[in-house]
Amino acid sequence: MSDMSLIHYVAAHSVELLEKTYQQCYLVGFSMLFAIVIGVPFGIGIAYFKRIRGPVLWFANILQTIPSLALLTFLLPVFGIGAKPAITALALYALLPIIRSTYTGIQSVPEASLNAARGLGFTRWQRMWLVELPLALPIIISGVRIATAISVGIATLAAFIGAGGLGDFINQGLALNNMRLVMLGAIPAAIMALVLDFMLGYIEKKLSMRRVAKPTRRRNIIMIMTCVLLIAFAGFAYSHWFTKHKTRIVVATKQFTEQFIIGQMISQLLAAKTNFDVVEKPNLGTTAIITQAMKRGEVDIYPEYTGTAYLLVLHKKKILTPKATYDFVKKAYAQRYGIQWLKPLGFDNTQALAVRQAFANAYQLKTISNLLPIESQLVIGAPPGFIGRPDGYIGLKRVYHLHFGAVREMYPSIIYKAIVHKKVNVAMVYTTDGRITADHLLVLKDNKHLFPPYDAAILVRKATLKAHPQIAKILAPLAGLITNKIMQTMNYDVDIKKQSPAYVAKEFLKQHHLI
Amino acid sequence: MIKLKNVAKTYDDGKTFVVKDVSLTVNKGETLVLLGSSGSGKSTTLKLINRLTELSAGDIEINGQDIKSFDPISLRRSIGYVFQGIGLFPHMTIAENVAAVLRILNYSIAERRDQAYQLLNLVNLDPAKFADRFPHELSGGQQQRVGVARALAADPHFLLMDEPFGALDAITRDDLQAEVLRLNQELRKTIVFVTHDIFEAIRLGDRIAVLHQGQLQQIGTSHDILANPATQFVEDLFAKSKMQCANLIEQEK
Ligand SMILES: Nc1ncnc2c1ncn2[C@@H]1O[C@H](COP(=O)(O)OP(=O)(O)OP(=O)(O)O)[C@@H](O)[C@H]1O
Ligand SMILES: [Mg+2]
Numbered sequence: 114m115s116d117m118s119l120i121h122y123v124a125a126h127s128v129e130l131l132e133k134t135y136q137q138c139y140l141v142g143f144s145m146l147f148a149i150v151i152g153v154p155f156g157i158g159i160a161y162f163k164r165i166r167g168p169v170l171w172f173a174n175i176l177q178t179i180p181s182l183a184l185l186t187f188l189l190p191v192f193g194i195g196a197k198p199a200i201t202a203l204a205l206y207a208l209l210p211i212i213r214s215t216y217t218g219i220q221s222v223p224e225a226s227l228n229a230a231r232g233l234g235f236t237r238w239q240r241m242w243l244v245e246l247p248l249a250l251p252i253i254i255s256g257v258r259i260a261t262a263i264s265v266g267i268a269t270l271a272a273f274i275g276a277g278g279l280g281d282f283i284n285q286g287l288a289l290n291n292m293r294l295v296m297l298g299a300i301p302a303a304i305m306a307l308v309l310d311f312m313l314g315y316i317e318k319k320l321s322m323r324r325v326a327k328p329t330r331r332r333n334i335i336m337i338m339t340c341v342l343l344i345a346f347a348g349f350a351y352s353h354w355f356t357k358h359k360t361r362i363v364v365a366t367k368q369f370t371e372q373f374i375i376g377q378m379i380s381q382l383l384a385a386k387t388n389f390d391v392v393e394k395p396n397l398g399t400t401a402i403i404t405q406a407m408k409r410g411e412v413d414i415y416p417e418y419t420g421t422a423y424l425l426v427l428h429k430k431k432i433l434t435p436k437a438t439y440d441f442v443k444k445a446y447a448q449r450y451g452i453q454w455l456k457p458l459g460f461d462n463t464q465a466l467a468v469r470q471a472f473a474n475a476y477q478l479k480t481i482s483n484l485l486p487i488e489s490q491l492v493i494g495a496p497p498g499f500i501g502r503p504d505g506y507i508g509l510k511r512v513y514h515l516h517f518g519a520v521r522e523m524y525p526s527i528i529y530k531a532i533v534h535k536k537v538n539v540a541m542v543y544t545t546d547g548r549i550t551a552d553h554l555l556v557l558k559d560n561k562h563l564f565p566p567y568d569a570a571i572l573v574r575k576a577t578l579k580a581h582p583q584i585a586k587i588l589a590p591l592a593g594l595i596t597n598k599i600m601q602t603m604n605y606d607v608d609i610k611k612q613s614p615a616y617v618a619k620e621f622l623k624q625h626h627l628i
Numbered sequence: 629m630i631k632l633k634n635v636a637k638t639y640d641d642g643k644t645f646v647v648k649d650v651s652l653t654v655n656k657g658e659t660l661v662l663l664g665s666s667g668s669g670k671s672t673t674l675k676l677i678n679r680l681t682e683l684s685a686g687d688i689e690i691n692g693q694d695i696k697s698f699d700p701i702s703l704r705r706s707i708g709y710v711f712q713g714i715g716l717f718p719h720m721t722i723a724e725n726v727a728a729v730l731r732i733l734n735y736s737i738a739e740r741r742d743q744a745y746q747l748l749n750l751v752n753l754d755p756a757k758f759a760d761r762f763p764h765e766l767s768g769g770q771q772q773r774v775g776v777a778r779a780l781a782a783d784p785h786f787l788l789m790d791e792p793f794g795a796l797d798a799i800t801r802d803d804l805q806a807e808v809l810r811l812n813q814e815l816r817k818t819i820v821f822v823t824h825d826i827f828e829a830i831r832l833g834d835r836i837a838v839l840h841q842g843q844l845q846q847i848g849t850s851h852d853i854l855a856n857p858a859t860q861f862v863e864d865l866f867a868k869s870k871m872q873c874a875n876l877i878e879q880e881k
Contacts, residue, residue: 232709
C-alpha cells in the first residue's frame with residue numbers, strides 16, 4: 114500500500130473520488146444558490162431601508178463568527194445530519210459577503226442612471242431589475258466569489274455531520290493518520306476552489322466590461338447555468354430514486370480507527386446477508402452528533418462504549434463495575450432514546466497505565482498499586498489534560514495516592530515513541546491501541562477501579578430492530594468475539610501497516626466464517 | 629399644450645422658493661426655451677412638469693388636464709426627457725439605451741431593435757456602427773445624440789430637454805442644434821428646452837422664457853425680448869452681446 118504510486122492510489126480511489134467531488138459540488142452549489150436567493154434580497158433591502166441595515170449586517174456578522182463545527186451542531190436538532198444542515202450552514206456563512214456586496218453594488222450605481230430611469234418612467238421594480246441589479250452585478254459576483262471560496266473550505270467540515278464530500282477523505286485520513294487520504298480530499302478541494310474562483314472571476318470581469326449584456330452572450334450563460342442545474346437535479350433525483358425502493362440502513366461511526374473497523378464489520382455483514390441499501394456514515398464528528406442523529410432516526414446502527422454513554426451522554430459520575438455500567442446504560446438508552454444495546458463485543462477501550470514489558474519484569478509490576486514503591490523514579494507520558502482530569506492524575510493521587518516523579522503531557526502518537534525510547538517509563542494509553550503489543554508494553558491492572566469501563570457494544574434503534582428483527586441475529590455472532598488483543602492487532606494493521614479498515618474487517622469476518 | 633399656472637416650488641417649507649409664481653404656456657408644436665443662469669430653477673421647472681418633483685403650489689396642465697390626475701409613471705413615459713448630463717445606462721448597448729422606454733412598455737425585442745435603428749438614423753448615428761456599442765465607447769457628442777434618440781423612442785408629443793448640449797464644444801454644439809432644428813421640422817414636437825446659453829436660446833426657441841432666481845422675468849420671441857426687455861435683469865443679460873444677438877436673430881429668420 115505505502116509503496117503504491119500516487120497515480121495508482123488515485124486510480125484505485127477514482128470512483129469514490131468522483132462521488133465525493135460530486136457531493137462537494139452539490140453542497141457548495143446548493144448552499145451558494147440559497148445564499149444568493151436569500152442574500153441578494155437582503156442586500157437590496159438594506160440598500161433601500163436604512164433602518165434595517167444595522168440589524169441585518171449585525172446578524173450576518175454574528176453568523177460568520179460562529180465556529181463552523183458549533184454551527185453544524187446547533188443545526189442538528191432542526192435539520193438532523195446529512196446534506197441539509199450542511200447546506201444550511203454553508204449558506205449562512207455565505208450570507209455576509211453576499212449581502213454586503215449586493216448592498217455595496219447597489220450603492221455604487223451612478224445617480225445619473227437612477228435619475229434617468231426615473232425620468233423615463235421606470236417603476237421602482239423596473240429600476241431595480243433593469244438598472245440597479247445589472248449595474249451592481251459585477252460587485253455582487255465578487256461577493257459570491259468570496260463566499261464560494263469560504264464555502265468550498267467549510268464544506269470539507271460538513272463531513273462531520275455525515276454530509277459527505279471531500280471532507281470524508283480528509284477526516285478519515287486525519288483519524289487514520291494517513292496523509293495520502295488527507296491529500297486525496299484536500300487537493301481536489303483546493304483545485305475546486307481555484308477553478309470556481311477563476312470562473313467567477315471571469316464572469317465578474319466580463320460583466321464589469323459591460324460586454325455580457327449582449328443578448329446572445331447572455332443567453333449562452335443562462336443556457337450553461339441551466340444545464341449545470343439540470344445535471345445536478347438529475348443526479349440528485351436519480352440517486353434518490355435509486356435508493357428509495359430499497360430499505361436504507363445507516364451505519365455510522367465516530368472518527369477513529371477502531372470505530373471504522375467495527376463499522377465495516379457491521380455494514381459488510383448486513384450487506385452480505387440482507388438486500389438492504391447499507392449506507393455508511395463513517396465520519397460523524399462527535400458522540401453528541403451521532404446520538405442526536407440516532408434519536409431522529411437518521412442513523413440506525415453504530416458502535417459505542419459503555420463509559421462514553423454513562424459519563425458523556427447520561428452525565429453520570431459514580432464509577433460502577435463494567436457489568437453494572439452496561440446494565441445501566443442499556444436500560445437508560447432503551448427507555449429514553451429507544452435505542453437497543455446489543456451484547457458487548459468483548460473488548461474495552463478504556464484508559465490505562467502501561468509500562469515496558471522489560472521494565473515490568475525488572476520491578477515485578479502487574480497492577481497500578483505496584484508502582485507505589487518506585488513512584489519517585491517514574492516519569493509518565495500522558496495526553497494533554499491528564500493533570501487536571503478527575504479520571505487522570507487527580508484520580509491517581511486520590512485513589513492510589515500515587516505521585517509521579519514527573520509528568521510530561523504530549524500527543525498520543527508521541528507517547529509511544531517516548532516510552533519506547535525510554536524518555537518516559539509509564540504511559541497513559543487506551544487499551545485497544547495497536548501499538549501496545551507492537552511496542553511490547555504491558556497494561557497495568559486498574560486494581561482499584563479508578564478508570565471507568567469502556568466496553569464496546571453495537572447500538573441499534575429499536576424501531577429498526579422491530580422492522581427488521583434479522584439485524585439482531587446477523588450481528589449477534591460478533592458479541593464476545595473481539596478481545597482486546599484482537600482489537601489491538603486490527604488497529605495495528607490499520608494504523609501502522611496502513612491496511613484499509615474495510616480490508617481488515619473483511620479478513621476478520623472471513624476468518625470467523627461470518628461471510 | 630403645456631400650461632403652468634402660478635407654479636411654485638420650495639424645498640424648505642416656504643422659507644425660500646426655488647421656483648416662484650411662474651405662469652406660462654407652451655403651445656402645441658412650439659419650442660419654448662427656458663433661459664437662465666445656474667441655479668435659477670430651470671431644471672426644477674422641467675421636473676415639475678413630468679412630476680419628478682411635486683409642486684408646492686400652483687397647477688400644471690397638459691392638453692388641458694391637470695398633471696396631478698395622471699399616474700406619474702405613465703406621465704413620464706408619455707413625455708420624452710433628455711437629461712442634464714445625459715445619464716445613459718452604462719450597462720446597456722446604445723440600441724438598448726435608445727429602446728429602454730420601449731422595453732418597459734413591453735415592446736418585442738424585434739420591434740425595439742427596429743425602432744432603435746430608425747431613431748439612431750434620425751439623430752445621424754449609423755446603427756450598423758453604433759447600435760451594439762456601449763456608452764463609454766462613444767464621444768460626448770455622440771452620447772448626446774443617443775440621449776435625444778432615447779427621449780424620442782416612444783414617440784412622445786412632448787419633449788423636455790435639460791441643457792442637452794451644455795458640456796460640448798462650440799462646433800459640436802452647432803451641429804447638434806442644427807440637428808434639433810431639423811428634427812423639429814420633421815417631427816413637430818412640443819418642446820421645453822433648457823439652456824443658459826443666450827445664442828442657443830435664440831437659435832432654437834420659437835419663444836424664450838427668462839428665469840431669474842426662480843421668477844419668470846419675461847416671455848416672448850427673441851426679437852421682442854431684445855427690443856423690449858421687461859426687467860433690468862433681462863436688459864443686462866442681453867446687453868453684453870446685443871449686436872451678436874441681433875445678427876443671429878436676423879439669420880434665424
Ligand atoms: N432636491 C433639492 N433639495 C433642495 N434644494 C434643491 C434641490 N434640487 C435643487 N435645489 C436647489 O434649487 C435651486 C434651483 O436648482 P435647479 O436645478 O432648478 O437649477 P438650474 O437652473 O437647473 O441650474 P443649472 O443651470 O446649474 O442646472 C438650486 O439653488 C438648487 O440648489
Ligand atoms: Mg439644471
